[in-house]
Amino acid sequence: MTKRLLCALLAAVLCAAAYSQTPESAHAAKLDAKRASLLRYLKSVADSDRYLSGQRWSKPDWDEIKAQTGKLPAIMCVEYCAYEGNQKLNGGKAIQWREINPVANKHWNAGGLVRITCHFPNPYMEDGGGLRTRLGDGGEKLFSAESSPEKTRWLGMLAEVANGVKDLNKHGVVPIFGPMHEMNGGWFWWGSTLPTAAQRKRWDQIYSALEKNGCRAVWLNALSPQIPIDEKNGPDFGKMDVIGCDVYGFKSANNLGAVKDKAEIAERRGKIFTLSEFGAYSAHNPQDDREFGTYDLTELIRQMDAHCPRAYGAVFWAGPWGIHRSKNAKEFMNDKKIITLPDATYEGK
Template sequence: MKYFVRILILFNLIFVASCGSLPRQSNTILADREANPNVVALRKRLLEIAKEGIAFGQQDATAYGLDWYLQDQPEVLTSDVKKVVNKQPALLGFDLGHMELGNTYNLDTVPFALMKQHTQKIYEKGGLITFSWHLNNPVSGGSSWDTTSAVTEILKDGPVNQKYEDWVKKISMFFKSLKDEEGKQIPVIFRPLHEMNGAWFWWGKGRCTPEEYKKLWIKTQELLLANDVHNLLYAYSPNIMSSSEDFEMFYPGDDYVDILGVDIYNHSGDPEFMKAVSSNLKILKEKSSGKNMPFALSETGNFSMAANPEWWTEVLYSTIQNSGISWVMVWRNARKDHYFSTYPSEVTENDFMQFEQKEDILFLPELKSIHN
C-alpha cells in the first residue's frame, strides 16, 4: 500500500510540474501565463474587432507627417489621416529602436516620451498600440540592417549575451511605465524580430539558422517576463511567404505567440500585391484556425501611390475585405518620396475618403464601441 501511495504522489508531482509547459489547449491561454487582465481583454477584443471589420492603423501617425513634426508639442494629437478624414487611425505603431542605446529618440527621431504620451491618449480613446523594435546589431554596433552575425553570440554566455540582456531590460522599463489614468498598465502588442524570413536584418534568414531564431525569440520573451513585463501580446510577423512551410520555418510555437501577422508591400505593381496579400492572409487564417488567434496585415504600403489614384478602394480594400484580419497597418509618412498613407492634396486623398466610408473599415471613433 505504501508503495502505491508513493507512486501516486510521484505521479501527481510530475503532473503539476509539467502543467506550466503544457501546449496551448485553451483559447484563453496567452504566451505570458501571468499576463494582466487588460492583456487578456485586449486579445478578446481583437477577436471581436475582426467580427465587426478591420481596424486601420499607421506607423508614427501622430508623431509627424508631411511638413509637420510634434517633437516640441507631445500633448497634441493630430495626423495626416485626421487632416483628411477628421478621424484618427484606430491603431498606432511605434518603434523602440535606439532605446537599447539609452537614447531619448528612436531611429526615426521620435521621442520616447512622446510615444508614451500618445500611447496613453490613444488607449484612453479606445485605440490600439503596437510596438516593433529595430534594435542595433549588438556585435558590430551597426543598425538592424547590418547583417554581421550576432544571434549565435547572443545565445551563448559572454559580453554580447550580457549586452542583449541589458537592452531587453531597458525596453522592459519602458513597457512597465505605460499606465493609464488609474495607474493600471496599458496592454500593447509587441512585434519583435519581424520579417525573419527575409535576409535584410541581422536576425533574418541566412544570418542565423531557424532553430537559432526560435531560441532568440524565446530568450527575448523569457527576459521580458523575468523583468516582470506582463502587459504584452506577442505578434509573430514574417515578410511575404511563399507557402505554409515558409511560415513554419521560423515559427517558435503556439506557446510563445499570441497574434499572427505578415508584412507585405506593393513593390511590383497592384496585381502582384493583391495576389500576395490574398494568399498570405489565407495562410494566416489557416494557421490561426482552432487556436482562436487574432491575425493581421501587420505592415503594408504602396511604394507608388501616384500610379493609382484609387488604390485604397480598388486594391487594398478589395483584397482585405472579409479576410478575417483584426487590423491593417500602413507604414510611416516620412517625406513626399517615402509615404504610405494619404495627406491633404495627395493624389489618393479622395479615394482614401471613400475607403474611410466603408462600413467595415474602422477608425478610432468606430473602434471605441467594440468591447471584448
C-alpha cells in the first residue's frame, strides 16, 4: 500500500469518526473530561498543605460569614431533599433541585465547588418524613423484583435526583455527590440497622440511577468516625472517589485523631480523603454545650495538619455549627492555607 493511499485512508477514518460523534456523545466526553479535571484538582489540594473551606448553604449564614470575614467558602454544600427528609411533605415534592440548582450554578461560576447531600425521606412513609425510622423488613421491598408503593417512591426519588444532577451537568457543573452519609451509624433509615448487603444494594441503586441518566459526579462516601465498616461486603469502593469523615463535638474538634481509621481506609483503597462534615459542638442541641461558641477555628488547621494532612478540606454544617459561630472566623478564612471563593479554579473546570 502506498504512503499516499495510507494517508488518504487515515484521513477518511478520522473524518468519519468526527462526523459520527453526536452532540450527546460530545457533551458526555466533555463532562468526562471535566470530572477528571475536578478529581485531579481535589487530589492536588490533598497533596498540598492547603485546605478547601466549605459550608452548608444557608443565605443568612453565608451573609454572616461574609460580614465577619470578608470571604465566602469555596465549597457550597446544598441539600436536594425537602425538609431534610424529616417532615411530612403534605403533598409536596420530596426532591427540590429546581429550587437550589440556580444557587449552586452561580457559586460554581463564581469560582467555587458544589456538593450535594440527600437526606432521603423514608420511602416506607407515604407522605415523607421518617428520616430516623427503621425499615422493618431490612429494606427488602426497595430492591425486590416485585413492585410496591415503597419501591415506586424510592425509585421516583432517585430518578428526580438524577434529573437534578443532569441539570447541573447541563450548566457545566460537576458536583461532589454524597448519598447515604454516615451509613455506618444507626440513626438514619439507611444506616447500620440495615444489613450491610442491603446498604450495598442501595448504593448500587443510587449509582445506577445517575449513570443511567448520563450524570457525571464525584462520588463521596461520608462516614462517621470510630465506627467500623464492613469493607468486604459494604458499598463497592469502585463506585466512589472520595472517602469522608463527619466529625462533631468539641472534644473531637480539638483532637482529630478520631478520623484516623477512615483516613487510613481512604489511603489503602486509593481514594481521596476529606472532612465531609465538621461541627465543633454536639450533633444535637449544640447551643446547650458549655463550650458553645468558644472553639478556636485556627485550631482546626493545626488539627488537620497533625491528623489528616492529606484531606482536601472541611465542610462545616449550617447554623450553630457554622464558621460564623466559632472564634477567630476571620483569621481562619484569611489564613494562607485556607482556599476560599473564588479560588477553587483549575485547568479544565
